[in-house]
């Protein structure tokens with residue numbers, strides 16, 4: 001599924017969507033919505049009286065916990081993740097369950113019994129990808145149209161036979177700095193006399209004006225900040241059979257009530273960083289509005305590190321936030337081109353590991369690091385996440401995912417600090433660590449790749 005020549009924009013990597021999973025919620029929702037529009041294009045919409053959605057591999061094994069069934073319903077009803085509120089998302093599923101009908105494409109009611117018409121094929125994996133799904137439209141006479149899709153991570157979706165380039169909005173564009181790896185990024189930055197953030201911003205001009213890119217960047221930043229605020233205000237139990245209590249609000253109240261603690265314990269800062277990550281990850285786990293950064297499972301890392309930068313670094317500025325996010329995006333582009341950002345393909349090293357690497361680079365940039373120090377920070381951020389498995393308990397993006405985001409955020413800050421202490425010269429390059437991550441992901445057993453068949457998922461007894 002990799003394609004080093006695809007063009008990826010900031011807006012491809014950072015999308016505003018719905019939790020809890022970019023590959024298992026956002027991707028299937030996009031695939032279902034696309035299926036309906038392809039059905040219309042093929043002239044089969046009017047005759048359709050039934051739809052069957054078949055889920056395979058990781059989507060079948062962890063789909064219920066990840067809200068894949070609800071995402072399919074929302075997508076078939078013509079909704080897109082970026083324009084659907086969490087409330088509408090939930091209401092669509094409730095309507096289908098209560099009435100056994102679905103408003104196909106938002107236009108006509110068909111009979112739809114979620115328990116019968118969304119089929120979880122637990123023992124079958126499609127050859128092309130571990131996150132496979134097939135939609136079949138039927139008339140009274142039988143099947144009339146079908147399509148197969150793969151949710152390849154970060155909310156990206158491919159139809160059968162499509163190249164990776166088809167996932168992106170800019171496969172025909174010519175970028176001023178078409179870097180495909182860390183070495184090229186450094187070389188192009190040096191030749192043009194730009195920072196990594198400036199290289200990324202210049203590339204974005206192939207899609208839209210600088211003003212539009214920065215406006216979207218700040219929309220993403222606002223969404224991240226609001227997510228922290230919402231997470232700090234919610235309490236109760238997260239959805240799903242694990243009955244995991246939300247912790248962010250109590251944690252927030254405790255920190256606010258003891259401001260003098262920071263004078264005695266400088267590591268109170270760490271408590272705040274943990275809080276920021278927990279708040280976003282709990283919002284994600286409850287199906288809230290989050291930014292895929294680069295995935296939903298890892299959505300807490302980058303917002304937590306940005307919040308740390310804004311609240312605890314004396315040099316913080318609006319320009320610093322822009323540099324942070326543009327630099328993080330440049331690093332995310334390389335992972336997407338050369339390896340994967342999908343837990344089902346390479347384990348959690350591709351999700352929290354990549355987010356950690358992106359955040360480390362972003363923070364190093366915001367704090368004024370050189371391009372070499374930034375590349376070093378990104379490398380350190382991944383080097384110490386290599387081999388990280390994906391083993392969500394009960395198929396929910398909660399345990400270990402929520403705390404793992406906090407660990408990813410604190411590790412990212414340490415990676416940036418380590419890199420900023422050095423000269424930028426280091427032994428393991430970013431490209432070497434990305435290739436190692438890819439190979440490690442290939443070698444990793446399927447049970448450790450978002451199937452809930454290994455690791456904590458089998459060793460933690462559900463209450």
Ligand code: SF4
Pocket residue numbers: 297298343347348349351352389390391392396397398400401404450
């Ligand atoms: S373990 Fe990591 S990759 Fe797997 S669902 Fe949780 S956050 Fe995502």
